[in-house]
Amino acid sequence: MTNTKKAVAGRVSKPFAALVGNRLTVPASVRDLKVCDLPVSVRLEKVLRTIKMTRLGDLNGVSLAELRKNRNCGKKTASEVVHLVEKAVAGGFDAITETSVNWSPIALTSFLDTLISELPDHVVEVLESRLSGERKQPPTLESVGIKYNLTRERIRQIMEESIQRLRKLGSRRLDAYLLHAQKICRKWGPLTPELYAQWLGEKAPLFRFSPSFYARLVCQLGPSILAWRGWMHPHLTKESFLPFL
Numbered sequence: 001m002t003n004t005k006k007a008v009a010g011r012v013s014k015p016f017a018a019l020v021g022n023r024l025t026v027p028a029s030v031r032d033l034k035v036c037d038l039p040v041s042v043r044l045e046k047v048l049r050t051i052k053m054t055r056l057g058d059l060n061g062v063s064l065a066e067l068r069k070n071r072n073c074g075k076k077t078a079s080e081v082v083h084l085v086e087k088a089v090a091g092g093f094d095a096i097t098e099t100s101v102n103w104s105p106i107a108l109t110s111f112l113d114t115l116i117s118e119l120p121d122h123v124v125e126v127l128e129s130r131l132s133g134e135r136k137q138p139p140t141l142e143s144v145g146i147k148y149n150l151t152r153e154r155i156r157q158i159m160e161e162s163i164q165r166l167r168k169l170g171s172r173r174l175d176a177y178l179l180h181a182q183k184i185c186r187k188w189g190p191l192t193p194e195l196y197a198q199w200l201g202e203k204a205p206l207f208r209f210s211p212s213f214y215a216r217l218v219c220q221l222g223p224s225i226l227a228w229r230g231w232m233h234p235h236l237t238k239e240s241f242l243p244f245l
Contacts, residue, residue, distance in 0.1 A: 018085035023063045030088040031057025038093060039169050044080050047073045056088060093171075103180045105199035111177065112217060113208050115169045119162055126158045128209060131216040138216060163220050170221075178222035191215055191227035 018024055033056045035048050047070050053059060064078045087093065116124060129144045141152040141159075148155075167174065185191050196218075197204060197211035204211055219227045 016086055016089040018082045018089070019064070022065060023061055024059045024081065024085060026056050026060035026085055027089055028057075030085070030093075031055060031060065033088055033093060036168065037171050038084065038088075039171055040084060041077070041080060042165070043072055044077050044084075045168075047077060056085060059085065103177065105196070106203055108177045108181065108218075109200060109207050109214055111170070111173065112166075112214060115166050115174070116208070118169055119165065123158060123162050126155060127162050127217075128213060130155065130159055131220075132210055132213045138212075159220075166217075167221060174221065178218070178225065181218060182222060182225045185226040189226070191218060191225055 016027070018026070035045070035054055035056065038056075040048070047067065048054075048058075050070055050072070051067075053062075059081065064081075067073045067078055067081065068075075116127070119127070126144060126148065129139060129147060130141070131138055133139060141155045144150075145152050145155045150158075170177075181191065189195075193210075193212035193215040196215035200207070200211055200214075207214070215227070218225060
């Protein structure tokens with residue numbers, strides 16, 4: 001090996017190991033990261049909430065044995081904690097801003113598909129039933145409930161829980177996408193299923209759901225986005241937005 005190669009090799013740092021012995025080590029540089037901003041599994045989220053750990057720094061010095069005392073924390077969940085810390089140290093959760101993401105409707109839609117793939121199949125079915133359809137008014141909670149033999153209230157709960165879960169999974173990257181969409185709609189007019197279809201253009205068939213589904217999902221994820229939400233605000237009419245169309 002030449003001197004140059006040796007010098008380069010000498011500068012390559014080893015991957016950070018979060019587990020020293022049986023205890024977690026969390027560097028000061030990532031200790032302030034909030035668990036609620038990180039893409040953790042539902043099980044790990046419950047474990048950390050139970051033991052009142054809200055930041056990565058709360059895990060510093062904690063042993064895996066201590067975590068495993070929680071009945072919901074098995075070997076897989078303990079391993080997730082280790083990988084979470086190591087990914088944070090590697091820069092996997094560095095600050096994401098509106099200008100740092102590669103904004104485009106295609107990128108946003110692809111990211112939404114990735115997030116949705118993390119939800120249970122039965123939840124995705126309910127989500128699709130509620131938000132899909134080419135009509136101006138999507139299916140009601142009652143009609144979706146009848147389809148799955150569930151009450152209107154249970155469908156509402158599933159919708160609320162799934163939206164919260166998607167927000168958490170998307171974390172700051174999703175926030176950045178939604179902020180960009182908000183600015184676009186504020187300048188050019190409300191988001192509608194028709195507009196989303198125009199955004200996707202010939203790429204629309206490549207995605208899992210219809211443009212109507214994505215438009216309504218974005219409405220749910222970003223309530224501050226100017227959008228046509230007929231079923232959410234019945235006092236508004238489409239004519240309210242005609243100056244923007």
